[in-house]
Amino acid sequence: MSEFQENAQVRVLFVDDEENILKSLSRLFMDEEFEVITASSAKEGLQLLMVMENVGVVVSDQRMPDVTGVQFLEQVRETVPDALRIMLTGYADLSATVDAINRGGACRYITKPWNDGELVQIIRDTVNRYLLVQENRHLTETVNRQNEELKEWNTNLKQRVLEQTTEIRKKHESLQQVNEQLQASFKGTVTAFSRLIELGGKKQHAEKVASLAQNMAQALGLPADEVETIHNAALLHDIGELGISDVILKKDPIEMTEEERKVYMLHSVRGQTAIDSIDGLREAGVFIRHHHEHFDGSGFPDGLAGEAIPLGARIIAMADFLDRTMQQLHGATAIDFGMRSVAAELGKRLDPALYESLRKFAKYVYYVREQGLRTLREAELSPIELTVGQVLSRDMYSGTGLLLLNRGVRLDAIRIDAIRRYYRLDPPPHGVFVEM
Known part of the structure; x- marks a missing residue:
């Protein structure tokens, strides 16, 4: 019953x-x-x-x-x-x-x-x-009542799910924004370090080596995170030279005394040590340590040879060799001579398998970027006159000679705010040069 x-x-x-x-x-x-x-x-x-x-x-x-x-x-x-x-x-x-x-x-x-x-x-x-x-x-009334309760519960559940989903999305967007800010801050810190390294006189050396190395890594099909690591390592590859006497750094290694050469050969190890405590740069430190290794095993500090040398270090070594050669050359044909110098070192100092990836981008870095903007008209503006979308026609340096932005950079609101801040902290003796 x-x-x-x-x-x-x-x-x-x-x-x-x-x-x-x-x-x-x-x-x-x-x-x-x-x-x-x-x-x-x-x-x-x-x-x-x-x-x-x-x-x-x-x-x-x-x-x-x-x-x-x-x-x-x-x-x-x-x-x-x-x-x-x-x-x-x-x-x-x-x-x-x-x-x-x-x-x-x-x-x-x-x-x-x-x-x-x-x-x-x-x-x-x-x-x-x-x-x-x-x-x-x-029973019918009970079922109908329970169905209504279930319907109401489902409606409330759907609303709660939507609210929670919205809250999760907002938190995700907030975390993503924070992460992007941290990444931007990290990149800014790496760039700032690289510019401090170049105060000794090798202006744009790190930036050009980093540009070459990044393009080479991408051409080789390396993962994005590895490309980023190589780029950071290239920007900081000479960080170990900080603290070494300018008298030593201005000499060619073959002109150094035995004692000077020993001091100089420590800089790649010092570079790795300097950044090893930073998690995001630890792998880059490995590339910095070995960027003076030679493909034939005659380099330093560990005498590695061939593929025993990390790929990132081999890429940076080739980009570094080309730019050091190019700093002593001028004219539109300089890049051809520079590439011939690279070719002469294949199998000795440099990895032959990387030559083609370098050749694809060398002219862009040393000819298109340096020569292509010289015929453009430009205007000198005060920081307050800058507007979003304008393109720098010259490299921008602080009053004390620190490279702030490269020519060809398109200005956005963040960069304009940074420029105005730099002009208050360390103003150069002129305005900002932009394309017309």
Whole structure:
């Protein structure tokens, strides 16, 4: 038996104008689980239905003095539509039976005199039918209510998911912005170090070596993070020279004394040591240590040869050799001579497999970038006159000779703010030169 059936107290109402019949029916059903109530008239029966709950079955005699059973069941149908209705008649009256079914909504009829056993079974079945209908309604209402709750929960869940997704996206964008700022700050720090290294007189050496090395690494199809490491190492490859006397640095190695050469040969190891404590530069430090190794094993500091030399170090070594050669040359044909000098060292100091990747970009760095802008018209502007989109026509140095920006750089709001800040901190004796 269901929870609904256990909690329900079903009543069966018998209506008949003969008292002895009502008493007989009460005795017949006294041991049943349902409660039997009786009324001796249609009026009394309707009054009981108005005050009593859970009357599930109404059994009415057809012939009563005030109204017919059909009329009574019709009123019952309007008063308690859920109650199942049965006609009790002593006449073989087909029209009354049809009316009881059509007008009164009777589920069946019983003729007098009845068989007690059959009557009891009919009433039991009808009560169970009523209980099943009520249980089904109860379950349907429960399911509908739970569906509404589930729908509301899903709606709220969807909203919460959307809110959380939005919050996660905002946090991701914020972290990404912070990461980009950190990367920009990191790159700015590396660039600043490289410019400090060049205060000794090798202006743009690190920048050109880095540009060559980066393009070579990209041409070789290396991953972006490795290209970035090689670029950083190239910018800082001479950081170990800081602290070495200018007297030594201005000499060609073959002109140095034995003691001077020993001091100079330590600079690549010192360079690695100087940046080893910075996680983001530790791998770059390896390339810095070995950029003076020779392909034939005659270099320093460890005498490595061939592919035992890290690829990044071999790339930087070739770019460094070309730029040191180019610093002593002038004219449009200088790059051809510089490349021939590189070719003469292939298999000795330099890796032959890297020559083609260098050749592709050498003219761009030393001819297009240096010669191509000289015919452009330019204007000298104060920092306050600069606007976004303008292109520098000359390298920009601080008042104390620190390279700030290279010519050809397109200005954006961040660079303009930086220029104005530099002009307050370390102003040069002239304005900013831009293309017209």
